[in-house]
Amino acid sequence: MHPHMDDASDTALLELLTAPSPSPTKQTKFSRRDAALDPLMIAAAAASGPHVTRNHYHHDFFPGVMLPQHEGSWDWSKWSPEDSKPRRHLTYVSRQAPRSQHLQPEGTLPLAAKENDCSRDAAPPSPTLSKKRRPSLVASPDSEHKSRAKSTNVSAPAKPVEVKCMARTRIPTPHGPAFLHLYHNNRDTKEHLAIVIDPAQFSDASVSPSVVSAPPIRSQSLDAVWDENETEMDRIIRGAYVGRLSATSRQASTPAPQSPSSIPLAATTTDGNIPSPLVRIHSECFTGETVGSMRCDCGEQLDEALRLISQPIPVPSLSSLQPPGASTIPGRGAVIYLRQEGRGIGLLSKLRAYNLQDLGHDTVTANLLLGHQADERGYEIAAAILRDLSLDQGVRLLTNNPDKVEALTKEGMSVVERVPMVPRSWKSRNPNLQLAGSIAEDEKERLAGATLIGGNSVHGPDLDKYLRTKVLRMGHMLPLWMEDPEQ
Numbered sequence: 268m269h270p271h272m273d274d275a276s277d278t279a280l281l282e283l284l285t286a287p288s289p290s291p292t293k294q295t296k297f298s299r300r301d302a303a304l305d306p307l308m309i310a311a312a313a314a315s316g317p318h319v320t321r322n323h324y325h326h327d328f329f330p331g332v333m334l335p336q337h338e339g340s341w342d343w344s345k346w347s348p349e350d351s352k353p354r355r356h357l358t359y360v361s362r363q364a365p366r367s368q369h370l371q372p373e374g375t376l377p378l379a380a381k382e383n384d385c386s387r388d389a390a391p392p393s394p395t396l397s398k399k400r401r402p403s404l405v406a407s408p409d410s411e412h413k414s415r416a417k418s419t420n421v422s423a424p425a426k427p428v429e430v431k432c433m434a435r436t437r438i439p440t441p442h443g444p445a446f447l448h449l450y451h452n453n454r455d456t457k458e459h460l461a462i463v464i465d466p467a468q469f470s471d472a473s474v475s476p477s478v479v480s481a482p483p484i485r486s487q488s489l490d491a492v493w494d495e496n497e498t499e500m501d502r503i504i505r506g507a508y509v510g511r512l513s514a515t516s517r518q519a520s521t522p523a524p525q526s527p528s529s530i531p532l533a534a535t536t537t538d539g540n541i542p543s544p545l546v547r548i549h550s551e552c553f554t555g556e557t558v559g560s561m562r563c564d565c566g567e568q569l570d571e572a573l574r575l576i577s578q579p580i581p582v583p584s585l586s587s588l589q590p591p592g593a594s595t596i597p598g599r600g601a602v603i604y605l606r607q608e609g610r611g612i613g614l615l616s617k618l619r620a621y622n623l624q625d626l627g628h629d630t631v632t633a634n635l636l637l638g639h640q641a642d643e644r645g646y647e648i649a650a651a652i653l654r655d656l657s658l659d660q661g662v663r664l665l666t667n668n669p670d671k672v673e674a675l676t677k678e679g680m681s682v683v684e685r686v687p688m689v690p691r692s693w694k695s696r697n698p699n700l701q702l703a704g705s706i707a708e709d710e711k712e713r714l715a716g717a718t719l720i721g722g723n724s725v726h727g728p729d730l731d732k733y734l735r736t737k738v739l740r741m742g743h744m745l746p747l748w749m750e751d752p753e754q
């Protein structure tokens with residue numbers, strides 16, 4: 268019972284709720300069943316909250332009891348014995364999946380089984396599914412093997428993935444300007460993003476035709492005409508414009524196939540000498556990117572990817588007018604930012620996994636103990652976004668993860684090169700890596716102690732352990748470096 272109620276009111280409330288109904292029509296020989304509520308059930312509910320017993324785990328006896336606005340909720344602290352009329356009927360709500368779903372063989376269940384997932388097409392996530400994935404406390408090597416296999420082989424519904432860029436805008440970053448693209452898709456309800464680095468698009472159309480530049484990285488779905496009633500300003504506001512907006516900008520872009528002249532002429536020139544754009548497929552990490560967590564290198568990787576992509580690209584013999592080897596074009600490429608927090612298991616599970624890690628498990632085993640796979644990510648949406656940006660034919664992929672290369676290749680992407688991402692904390696501590704590394708001088712002046720955008724290198728025991736696990740247990744393609752404890 269509610270802690271603020273005295274014994275007398277407790278008894279009165281129990282009496283009221285469990286007394287046999289006065290209606291003679293409802294009288295049966297099982298008098299206890301006549302009570303509006305089963306006293307045992309009430310006692311169990313009071314003792315253990317909405318999830319009454321193990322068997323009632325997925326039934327919510329007081330739906331939304333903490334939310335006064337929720338239909339069926341009742342604030343028991345406001346009840347008094349005199350206040351017994353009119354009596355509020357409690358609604359009994361089952362949160363269990365329908366029996367038909369229980370009986371489906373495993374593997375035929377809808378995709379949206381992850382707590383952080385909510386597919387547009389699939390049924391809402393069912394607690395029954397997560398119950399099936401309750402932790403087995405023994406992580407067998409076999410299950411780990413399956414996990415790795417699965418990470419590149421997410422069972423896909425029949426519909427091909429479609430993406431649409433809903434908006435694009437300029438974002439100034441410590442590494443230079445970027446265009447942030449926000450995507451919707453027909454596979455999940457997440458807002459996946461593409462951070463496009465292509466500062467050449469800011470040059471006006473009067474670029475000298477003698478200067479060769481790469482084709483602009485633009486979203487086809489954004490530049491498309493969505494609706495014949497769409498005004499120029501509608502299009503501009505959603506980001507379908509060329510160059511840089513100003514207070515006087517009034518002209519939107521037009522879809523490239525109908526009007527190639529909408530794109531600066533020089534930019535449409537391709538040159539076989541221009542290296543393929545650098546691309547990173549990055550998975551969301553709230554802890555690493557927003558809180559600055561030093562449990563992982565995600566924040567640093569995002570920053571490093573933007574930095575690397577923004578570097579000017581040397582182009583051999585750009586034109587006969589220029590001395591060989593002396594030419595560069597502005598850095599170009601994209602970070603595809605996927606909302607697959609915690610390698611797809613969601614933030615809630617990731618936080619639990621961290622506690623398991625503090626109990627001595629590594630990042631892989633912690634996932635397995637929670638009934639998840641080591642990696643539950645998929646890359647179909649990333650591939651669709653790359654296609655929309657016309658970046659599917661020839662990219663240099665920034666990753667150490669062989670699964671990503673394999674998954675993207677499977678999706679039809681052409682990965683012409685894998686560019687490794689060496690952890691900054693290794694580079695800053697290892698003199699050999701420092702020589703080979705690419706940390707610029709000016710980076711030393713950046714804020715130290717954070718792994719956020721524009722941050723510098725940090726290290727700590729959690730991060731060291733995480734990086735080791737990625738190499739030793741997840742097969743990341745990185746020569747392992749460990750600090751010599753003797754030094």
Ligand SMILES: Nc1nc2c(ncn2[C@@H]2O[C@H](COP(=O)(O)OP(=O)(O)OP(=O)(O)O)[C@@H](O)[C@H]2O)c(=O)[nH]1
Binds near residue numbers: 552568610612668
């Ligand atoms: N489940 C889980 N996820 C984590 C943990 N630490 C980081 N992550 C998530 O891992 C994702 C990044 O994956 P990583 O394995 O670090 O790297 P990767 O993207 O596979 O590989 P690279 O391309 O080489 O960076 C982000 O979604 C993070 O939220 C952890 O301890 N447990």
